[in-house]
Amino acid sequence: MINLKDLFNLVRVDQWQKNLLIFCPIFFINSYNYSTLVDLFFVFVLFILGSSLVYIFNDYIDQKKIS
Helix, strand or coil: CHHHHHHHHHHCCCHHHHHHHHHHHHHHCCCCCHHHHHHHHHHHHHHHHHHHHHHHHHHHHHHHHCC
């Protein structure tokens, strides 16, 4: 069974901070509302899921090459 530390290493939680760049455009527009922030947060979560899936897939491919 996988423990929490191994799971965090697998999905690369330490790399999620790069996805915060999604919120940069909010500083450059003059007006924004609550729905804009919700949309950006949704995109942020999608980027986290997408990047984690790529990391897992890459680890799987690398593991198959080793064995």
